[in-house]
Amino acid sequence: MTNTEQLYTLFLQHPLIITDTRKILPGSLFFALKGEKFDANTFAEKAIEAGAAYAIIDNPVYQLNEKYLLVDDVLTALQDLARHHRRQLTIPVIGLTGTNGKTTTKELINSVLSQHFKTQATQGNLNNHIGVPLSILTIDASHEMAVIEMGANHQKEIEFLCGIAQPSHGLITNVGKAHLEGFGGFEGVKKGKGELYDFLKKSENPQVRKSEEQDGSGIAFINRDNPDLIEMEQLRGLQNVVYYGKSSANNLVNGEIIENSPLLTLKWANNHTGKSNLVKTQLTGAYNLDNILAAICIGVYFKLSDEEINKGVEDYQPKNNRSxxxxxxxxxxxxxxxxxxxxxxxxxxxxxxxxxxxxxxxxxxxxxxxxxxxxxxxxxxxxxxxxxxxxxxxxxxxxxxxxxxxxxxxxxxxxxxxxxxxxxxxxxxxxxxxxxxxxxxxxxxxxxxxxxxxxxx
The missing domain is CATH 3.90.190.20 (Mur ligase, C-terminal domain)
Incomplete structure (x- = not known):
């Protein structure tokens, strides 16, 4: 059997993970994940023929030679590999979840941070038990920041994904009525999404700046205008919190909509410097104010200039039929x-x-x-x-x-x-x-x- 350390050695030599034989590139690692209607072990030989360096499989029947690496379970092997890779990284990793606006907020944060840092972010909505490890495994030594989106439709899922992504910073966009069947009602949604706060509180993150106010546990960015998030924060007694919202009181940034016809124009203030800004976005929907302010807040926290932040917000073009x-x-x-x-x-x-x-x-x-x-x-x-x-x-x-x-x-x-x-x-x-x-x-x-x-x- 091939263990995680052995796989990681090969990953460093072949840092490209493919799970679809139609997308095989020369020198990649093919992980033969099972689907509801197929067993990708049966495609392993095709992957090698297409140029994959190795195929990771969990059925010995398909182990034709040394290029076929046998593991107990391919999905678990992928998740363990991503978890191990994450432990080697020393950059800030921002974990993001919520009922609505996850992908838009992730893209906004990525657009803002990319104005100053080489940033890697979840591609599309690869935010589940397969997508999160794949996203982590795209981070390399050149990256200075990462933004990882995490989705869930039942409790304990965010806890599991946090165990892989190990975020040093985190954001819950909101909690609402979605996946009620899986979560067991709205209170179940709050508990499930709140698993990100639970992880941030208990984790010790070397990426977090140490000071008298910060004990090394993760940083949570919280919308002060959202009573559910404030309740969830207080319930857990979070210590390291950075707030944003519509009011200037005790928020790192605040903002308001100036125009919505239908594209949004925002006025926002950097309460660290006292400077006000006007930014024209390519987004519609008053509900996107919170998403934009979250990205602005994170930009200010990581010391980007107001000009860099404005450009990041203005440059973001929504796609995939979201607003x-x-x-x-x-x-x-x-x-x-x-x-x-x-x-x-x-x-x-x-x-x-x-x-x-x-x-x-x-x-x-x-x-x-x-x-x-x-x-x-x-x-x-x-x-x-x-x-x-x-x-x-x-x-x-x-x-x-x-x-x-x-x-x-x-x-x-x-x-x-x-x-x-x-x-x-x-x-x-x-x-x-x-x-x-x-x-x-x-x-x-x-x-x-x-x-x-x-x-x-």
């Missing part, structure tokens, strides 16, 4: 259909209500993984949408259709508020009755595949 603005010939689209949960739905709906536009349309798709709370949460979102000043509302999915059928419709009329069981039904209706000259929010869970609507606008 992404798309201008068509006749409409302005707010594409936010990468994912959805009750918390992110609420703030997205609030935001379009505040945006300055002549005509506004809501197109909302079902939210997944809500378990027994699905009916109540979809009903609440319908109510929120009805209270929001827009010109048309379209709900797509069986959960919304069921909730809408059982509600008291009150004064609203079905010509402006329509329910469709499927996206296909919505496509057909929108082709027959196209929407023009509107600002349109398109939001729903990834499984609804609402991107197929975009070409209609």
């Amino acid at each position: 992404q603005i798309m201008q068509t010939a006749t409409n302005t689209l707010i594409c936010d259909y990468y994912n959805a949960n009750p918390s992110s739905m609420q703030v997205a709906i609030e935001n379009i209500g505040k945006i300055k536009a002549d005509r506004k349309v809501l197109i909302l798709g079902d939210m997944f993984e809500l378990g027994d709370e699905a009916a109540a949460e979809h009903t609440a979102i319908i109510q929120k949408a009805m209270e929001t000043p827009v010109d048309q509302r379209i709900f797509i999915g069986k959960e919304f259709a069921l909730a809408g059928a059982t509600m008291d419709h009150g004064p609203w009329t079905m010509d402006k508020n329509v329910f469709f069981d499927t996206a296909e039904d919505a496509v057909a209706a929108l082709k027959a009755n196209p929407i023009k000259n509107s600002t349109i929010l398109v939001k729903g869970s990834r499984g609804m595949a609402l991107e197929r609507l975009v070409e209609l606008f």
Whole structure:
């Protein structure tokens, strides 16, 4: 059997990990991870033929020669290798989790820190038990900072990922109603996400600056305006905390939205220097204020200049259908259909209500993984949408259709508020009755595949 030390020696010689034989590069290490419908051990020979230096496998049947390294379990071997690699690093590693805004905040932090440091960050949303170790293993001796995103849909998952990433600094964007089925309700979400605070409190991090105020445990960046995060912090008695928020009182930075039409312009203050700044972003959504302030706060903490921070924020261009603005010939689209949960739905709906536009349309798709709370949460979102000043509302999915059928419709009329069981039904209706000259929010869970609507606008 090949142990972690032996694998690490090979990794230093071949520091490129591949898990997909379609992406093999010469000299890489192929880890034969199992999937729900495949056993990658069967692809090991193909990986070697494609140029991989070694294939790490856990089925001796496929060990053809010395290039096939046998381990007890390939996934565990990958995680152990990443954990061992992390222990060799002496740079700050910022661990990031939360219900909403993780990837946007991670990208903003990366954009800011990259103005001054060589920074490595999680690619895309590789934030699970496979993605986190893969991200850690991309950090090399040239990097001065790392930002690692961690996702979870059940308790103890963040604890496990922290054990691999071992963050010296940490940030929880927020806690909300997502993955309620896996976490066991909202209190379960708070407990699960709070495992990052637990790790920061108990860890001894050589990367943390030592002073009379700091005992060597990790640094937490906390939004002082978020009562859930403040409660979670106080419950754990965190000692090393850096705050940000809308107020200048006791916050390292504070800020406010100056314009949202639909791109955000922010005014923010560096309370260390007393200097105020105006920054124009390429983001939409008032809810992104917290995400931007988090990145600014981390930039100030690591002593970047205000000019570097502003450039990092201004340069960030949203993608992957997260708060992404798309201008068509006749409409302005707010594409936010990468994912959805009750918390992110609420703030997205609030935001379009505040945006300055002549005509506004809501197109909302079902939210997944809500378990027994699905009916109540979809009903609440319908109510929120009805209270929001827009010109048309379209709900797509069986959960919304069921909730809408059982509600008291009150004064609203079905010509402006329509329910469709499927996206296909919505496509057909929108082709027959196209929407023009509107600002349109398109939001729903990834499984609804609402991107197929975009070409209609």
